[in-house]
Amino acid sequence: MRPLIGITGPDRGGLAAWLAAAWAVRRAGGRPLRLRPGRPREGVALDGLIVGGGADVSGLLHPDPPDAASASVHVARPWRRWLPLLLAPLLYLLRRALSTLRSPSPDPDRDRLEQRLLDACLAEGRPVLGICRGAQLLNVVRGGRLHRDLADFYVETPQLRTLLPQKTVDITADSRLAQILGRRRCRVNALHRQAIASLGEGLVVSAREANRVIQAVEDPAQTFVIGVQWHPEYLPQRPEQRALFAALVAAAAGSPPT
Numbered sequence: 001m002r003p004l005i006g007i008t009g010p011d012r013g014g015l016a017a018w019l020a021a022a023w024a025v026r027r028a029g030g031r032p033l034r035l036r037p038g039r040p041r042e043g044v045a046l047d048g049l050i051v052g053g054g055a056d057v058s059g060l061l062h063p064d065p066p067d068a069a070s071a072s073v074h075v076a077r078p079w080r081r082w083l084p085l086l087l088a089p090l091l092y093l094l095r096r097a098l099s100t101l102r103s104p105s106p107d108p109d110r111d112r113l114e115q116r117l118l119d120a121c122l123a124e125g126r127p128v129l130g131i132c133r134g135a136q137l138l139n140v141v142r143g144g145r146l147h148r149d150l151a152d153f154y155v156e157t158p159q160l161r162t163l164l165p166q167k168t169v170d171i172t173a174d175s176r177l178a179q180i181l182g183r184r185r186c187r188v189n190a191l192h193r194q195a196i197a198s199l200g201e202g203l204v205v206s207a208r209e210a211n212r213v214i215q216a217v218e219d220p221a222q223t224f225v226i227g228v229q230w231h232p233e234y235l236p237q238r239p240e241q242r243a244l245f246a247a248l249v250a251a252a253a254g255s256p257p258t
Contacts, residue, residue, distance in 0.1 A: 003047035003252035005030045008114050008134070010054055010107055011038040017052050020233035021131070025050070027242065030249040035117070037109035048127040048224075048252030051114050051134030053231055056194055057146060058106035115141055127224035127251035129244065132191060135227025139217060142200025149193060163189050163234050169215040175206035176218050177226060180247045181240040188215070188230035195229060203227075224251035 005025045009018050022032035030048070035041055114134070118141045121128050130138040136146050165187035171178045178184060196214040199205065206226070207216035219225035224247065232241035 002029055002031045003249055004033055004045070005048045005050060005249065005252060006033050006035045006041070006044075006046040006117065007050045007052055008035045008110070008117065009052050010110055011036050014052070014054055017054070017231075017233065020231075020236070021050055021052060024233050024236060024242065024245040025249060027236075028245040028249040030245075030252065035113070037107075037113050040113050046117075046121070046126065048248055049117055049121045049129070050248070051118065051128065051130045051137055053132035053134060053191065055107045055110070055133065056148075057133060057136050057140055058108050058111045111137070122222075122225065125222065127222075127248050128226070129224070129248045130227030131233065132229055132231055133194075135217060135229055136194055136196060138225070138227045139196045139200040139203060142203055144196060144200030144203065145198045147195050147197045163191070163231070165189055165235055165238060167209060167230070169207045169209050169230075171216070172204075172206045175204075175216075176220065176224070177206040177216050177228075180226075180243050182243065183240060186238075186240055188228075188232075189234055190229075191231060224248060 007018060007021045007025070018034055022034070025032040033041060033044065033046070114137055118128065118138060120126075122141075128138065130136070140146065167188050167190045169186060169188055171181060171184050171186065173184060196217060199217065202219045202221060203217045204220060205214050205216070206218045207214075207228070209215055213229075215229045217227045226244075228244070232238075232244050235241040
């Protein structure tokens with residue numbers, strides 16, 4: 001039987017993210033199951049977990065980092081890179097059309113549900129993929145801290161908010177993420193306002209952008225515990241992003257690491 005992958009989201013909105021992630025899981029050979037605060041599916045045995053994006057992690061779960069100082073790095077942007085940005089509003093409208101109502105920010109009920117699910121999966125060694133907010137929550141559950149607002153990191157470069165793969169991130173050479181993606185650098189999208197400031201217990205950085213903002217983390221002691229700041233479910237045309245879901249489903253099925 002195909003492995004059952006839980007995908008978390010809010011009670012209101014989040015339809016676009018659910019459909020995109022569910023499709024990615026199905027393409028990878030898994031069975032997606034939607035998990036929300038109003039329908040947590042208690043008692044269902046999951047083989048793997050995707051903690052999805054959405055509202056910011058509640059401030060009650062993470063205090064401000066002791067040192068929020070930031071540095072910016074100028075990155076040249078050729079004019080040709082601006083053309084795809086013109087298409088971003090169309091993708092944004094499509095995403096909003098499928099998302100119905102926006103989820104509240106913060107969403108403490110969702111925080112609590114996802115924290116319980118993460119605690120259970122991490123304790124039992126089940127594979128976990130955190131997407132954007134999910135990566136942040138993974139870090140918080142492990143005792144790490146977050147930057148509440150990344151505006152100071154983008155003084156000299158634009159702070160992109162786009163569904164298109166317009167942000168370049170550098171992947172750590174010997175990381176599990178690099179092994180899965182099959183590359184040291186990739187282009188990703190960006191929909192976040194917060195990011196990881198200090199690492200939670202057992203986590204290591206597996207990707208950064210040029211200004212040193214953390215873009216991915218993982219637990220090298222686990223077969224598959226990875227958090228990415230971008231949204232791979234919105235990049236189905238990119239083979240390396242599809243590989244992320246394939247690796248999650250393979251780990252959930254108990255297949256040897258790829």
